[in-house]
Amino acid sequence: MSVPEATVGTVPGPDEPFDLGASEESLERLTGWCARYGEFFRVYSPARRRHTYVVLAPDDIKRVLVTNHRNYVKGVGTDQIMILLGRGxxxxxxxFWHRQRRMLQPAFHRRVLDRFGPAIRAVNAEYAARWAKRAQRGEPINITEAASELTLDINLSAIFGRDLPFIRERFGRNPFDIVHTEANRDLRFAYRIRSLAGIVRELIARRRADPSQEHFDFFGLALGARDKDTGAVMTEKELVDEVLTLVVAGHETTASALTWTWYQLGRHPQFQEWVAASAARLPDGDGLDLERTEEWHEGQQVIKESLxxxxxxxxxxxxxxxxDVLHGVTLPRGADVFVSPYFVHRHPGHWSDAERFEPARFAEAPSAARHRxxxxPFGxxxxxxxxxxxxxxxxxxxxATMARRFRLLPIDDAPPQVEARINYRLRSDLMMRIEPR
Ligand code: HEM
Known part of the structure; x- marks a missing residue:
């Protein structure tokens, strides 16, 4: 390793101590500091009694996440998430992570994902029928709530497949609903999530007792996964932690992405019309497979720009x-590093007029257009x-399902109140007017 000239003491940053990520104010503070200190600065954390280094230069991000990733663990925040999700x-x-990742990765292979198409389309078709009734009655849609319910329905059906009706019958309503109904991500939530472990254990026993039943879902794929080297399957505890991880990790992020995209399409009706017209040219129903959605350029551009x-x-x-050396500075062992997609995606050196919603940024092949x-948005x-x-x-x-059927319009023009804690989301529910096309 070459000896860097700068030392940690020369890194710029605010004088006031602040625990990044721990408070509602993190986004606002960081906005000011990024503008003032640029792409590499430090903030002293009173809770951890050491500096946190904020890294926004794409080359440094590449070093942390890719080229020198072995020198990093996930750090701050993981302890809290561990209470919730165990060791998934x-x-x-x-x-251990490497082994689990290798065992789960095949379940997310494109060929496998295509088989989730019918479930994804069926849930959307059901919501389209509900939205049609609302549109007819002239009632607004609570997009935040609908996005949360819809993504939970899809996620649970991808995870538990044919066991879902059994879960509802056996445990009353859907016990996994708490991911949608509980807004706070506090200890009470963690306790309730952990209490779902018993249900997962019962499902494991049920499936193992009757291997003749074929299931195609993430749960089944995880149950059948084998360690490449030893041939071993996952233990009950490992399976519980992975299943709960998928339930939680796949839900709020996707729900938030749907909500933000509707928000943007409401603010930019020209893009909503553009996307709706192109959606109407796609196959509706069964023909809307993975490949067709990937080739849907207008939709992909809007989704990517929203993300x-x-x-x-x-x-x-x-x-x-x-x-490790980042930005020409040697960081000590145990240094906390923050990488923020939100701020990198607004980096003035890589994005022009960064605050503007402009899907055409994604019209070109990524390699030609920008630093990887x-x-x-997905790390x-x-x-x-x-x-x-x-x-x-x-x-x-x-x-593709909704835009061709409905026009969604904002109810007010007030600037959004955002919340940036574990996820970046709207603080209050997004309500939109809906019209049939
Ligand atoms: C728009 C939706 C989503 C967004 C924006 C998103 C974002 C992210 C990001 C940024 C990371 C990396 C975190 C890090 O490196 O510290 C991550 C990891 C992860 N995500 Fe997602 N995610 C989304 C949807 C999903 C879905 C649908 C699932 C599962 C069905 C999922 C499961 C996971 C898991 C298990 C990890 C940890 C991977 C590992 O450490 O090996 N995510 N996600």
Whole structure:
């Protein structure tokens, strides 16, 4: 490693101490600091009694997430998530994480994802019928609530498949509904999520007792997954943690992406009309497979631009295992590093007129248009989002189904009140007027 000239003491940053990510004010404070200190600065955390380094230069991000990723663990925030999700792939590290990731990865292969198409389309068709009734009655839609329910329905049906009716019957309503009905991500929520472990254990026993029943869902794929080296399957505890991870990780982020995209389409009716006209040329129903949605350029551009301006996973954290050089500065062992898709996606050196919603930014092939690490809504490197293609498929089917049928209009012009804690989302529910096309 070359000896850097600068030391940590020369890194710019605000004098006032602040715990990034721990308070409602993080986004506002960071907005000011990014403008003032640029793409690499430090903030002293009183809770952790050390500095947090905010990294916004795409080359540094590449080093943290890809080229030198072995020198980093996830760090701040993971402890809290661990109470919620146990030791699943979201929170684990090292060899154990690697093994779990290798075992789960095939379930997210494109060929496999295509088979989730019928479930994704069926849920959207059901919501389209509901929205049609609302449109007829002239009632507005609570987009936040609808997006949350719809993504939960899709997610649960992808995870539990044919067991879902059994779950409802056996445990009354849908016990996994709490991901949608509980707004706070506090200890009470964590306790309630952990109490779902018993249900997952019962489902494991049920499926293992009757292997003759074929199931196609994430749960079945995880149950059948084998360690490449040892041939071992996952233990009951590992399965519980992975299933709960998928329930939680796949829900709020996707719901938030749907809500933000409707928000943007409401603010930019010209793009809504553009997307609606192109959606009407796509096959409706069964023909809307993974390939067709991936080739739907107008839809993809709108979704990508929405994920640029409003990335639900707005902040990622890492911690150095050994000293590392970022931006010409040697960070000590145990340094907290924050990488924020929200701010990288607004980096003035990589995005012109960054606050403007402009889907055409994504019209060109990504490599030609921008630095690969200036756009990271799903993270990057070995720990990038395992559900990326599933989420993009689900979001595209939603807009292809709805935009051709309905026009959604904002109810007011007030600037949005946002909340940036674990996810970047609207603070209050997004209500929109709906008209049939
Ligand atoms: C628009 C929707 C989504 C967004 C914006 C999103 C974003 C992200 C981001 C930024 C990360 C990386 C975190 C880090 O490196 O610290 C991540 C990881 C992850 N996501 Fe997603 N995600 C979405 C949907 C999903 C879905 C649908 C699933 C599952 C069905 C999922 C499962 C996961 C898992 C398990 C990880 C951890 C992967 C690992 O550490 O190996 N996500 N996601």
């Amino acid at each position: 792939i979201m929170t684990s590290e090292g060899d 640029r301006l409003c990335p639900p996973g707005w902040m990622m954290t890492r911690r150095t295992l050994e000293p 690490f200036a756009y990271i 990057a490197g070995p720990r990038h989002c395992i559900g990326e293609n599933f989420a993009l498929y689900e979001i595209a089917v939603h807009f």
